[in-house]
Amino acid sequence: MSELVREPRAPYVAVIGDGDPRGPDAHRLLEWAEEIGLELARAGATVVTGGLGGVMRAASRGARGGGGQTIGILPGADPSEANEFVSIPIATGLGVVRNLVVVTSADAVIAVGGRHGTISEIGLALRMGRNVVALSSWRVESDHRLGGPRVHRARDPREAAHQALRLAGEGPSQSGLGP
Amino acid sequence: MSELVREPRAPYVAVIGDGDPRGPDAHRLLEWAEEIGLELARAGATVVTGGLGGVMRAASRGARGGGGQTIGILPGADPSEANEFVSIPIATGLGVVRNLVVVTSADAVIAVGGRHGTISEIGLALRMGRNVVALSSWRVESDHRLGGPRVHRARDPREAAHQALRLAGEGPSQSGLGP
């Protein structure tokens, strides 16, 4: 075959959050994740998640409803663990370390609610130069003035999706990165 | 949207080998990798590689020529490092650890030539229950009689592709796995 002319790649946006949200906010968080997935897909973005349940499944469901492609970065070695809305399962065998891949494979990250797994992904995203948009999630601020990626706050799913798409288009932020 | 009925996933086959083959065999190894990619794509498989040059690029090129989907599991954080025949780049940020993802995300693995990175992927594939087909690559045998996955040897690219497709269909081998 002749050489391909590479087209500009569609942006990848990761949606992270609780795999099994509980409590009074659970239903709302899942609705938001689904709406975010739908908005991202309509804008032509690929949605990346951790491939399991809860927020990951809701975001993937929304994206598939919008005609989008969904990548699921699974912690285990069995691709059939992916939820049914993942179009491209990636079984990693990495356990906790898979969290690094979820955020690094994306151009920007949206956190919807979330517990301790989610804060680990937010921290890793910042480490890898990815901006994060938080919707009812974690507040993360340095005591020092730092350049580079940071955690932005959104008020609703539509705003979260569009902030993330804008940040994804800016590319990774290199400043402030180091060991 | 209504719930999806999940279709059977196409098999994923990883093709591993040298990112910059040299010496008298280099040209032949690249031709073989391209032919393997083509055979796999024609059979409906998705080709997984490490996303960079040499054997990874040749296998991806063959697969795209056969109309297939190609996943590139990159060691770095920049998806634009993927070769131009990768349709789905996954930037991992994992460095050496990305080798685990290359083989775990696949249902079977084909090694074409290769040096020390390739033997690490072969070992990790066996650890994760994935069978390996070796074409002019590494010979790996236990001094003991073990069940579970093993390294099979192929004589030509066509045989390698078809052995791998058959092994991929059998699913992961769990026996013999442990820390």
Add this chain to the structure above:
Amino acid sequence: MSELVREPRAPYVAVIGDGDPRGPDAHRLLEWAEEIGLELARAGATVVTGGLGGVMRAASRGARGGGGQTIGILPGADPSEANEFVSIPIATGLGVVRNLVVVTSADAVIAVGGRHGTISEIGLALRMGRNVVALSSWRVESDHRLGGPRVHRARDPREAAHQALRLAGEGPSQSGLGP
């Protein structure tokens, strides 16, 4: 030899922060890290760091001055990259992923200043059930009420060391952990 009766293990406390602090606070952060290392060693704790420069080196230097043992979890494959105050270098080859080992190998974590690498370690510590004491570092709070480990704030190095020693003694916090 006869079987050992295992003695209670000394607590391990990780000290994390910038490998090359700059700006007006740099000198103070290094002094604090050294004082924290000294306090921890005097209390019988083993100090774990990422093994390189800046805050890692200062904390190790303090600990050695206090007669303590220092473990350096290095990102690279060469143990000689460890600073001269590391008594037990662990070359991991993990790159960014080494941050997970720094915090998981410890019973509690102290963050002194720090940039994007440090927030990734704080997030991973919480994910692994380790409490974090922050001294002029990151503020990390959930929008939701969560149990489990969290980021405590200290006002000075002595308080940071003693908070961490107390938290280390309580053992890992399992609640709130998940993918």
Add this chain to the structure above:
Amino acid sequence: MSELVREPRAPYVAVIGDGDPRGPDAHRLLEWAEEIGLELARAGATVVTGGLGGVMRAASRGARGGGGQTIGILPGADPSEANEFVSIPIATGLGVVRNLVVVTSADAVIAVGGRHGTISEIGLALRMGRNVVALSSWRVESDHRLGGPRVHRARDPREAAHQALRLAGEGPSQSGLGP
């Protein structure tokens, strides 16, 4: 304190093998691992293992009997999972990826028997430039002529220990390394 003059670090030698050997060879493999640990400790080396049972425990037991220091690189997050002969437990939380740390932290590696986890460690050792000495373990040979680290074969535990000590003294082999 005044600056340290760094003393030459004692060599680190990893001993890898089955965590639960069975079959007719099991007893012999454990005896060999213990003898290897003893020989290494008598020569002043630090013994690194995966910190769990079987060959890991036997090698650590031998090393402690010889007055040596033993490092246990654990897959999980709980240091109390280390066997009772580990003097320095490192809980990594890495799961399978901990195999990379076991071999990278060492200057040379000895494989005693072993199944699929062991071949993954052998492959990773070669990838990281570490030579491997195999005692009744895996045969690993390239179909091509390669420089760099390789798998040496020993006939008895004493020979294995002394080969590994010699190879450890030569330092890591860089040639042949790459993605």
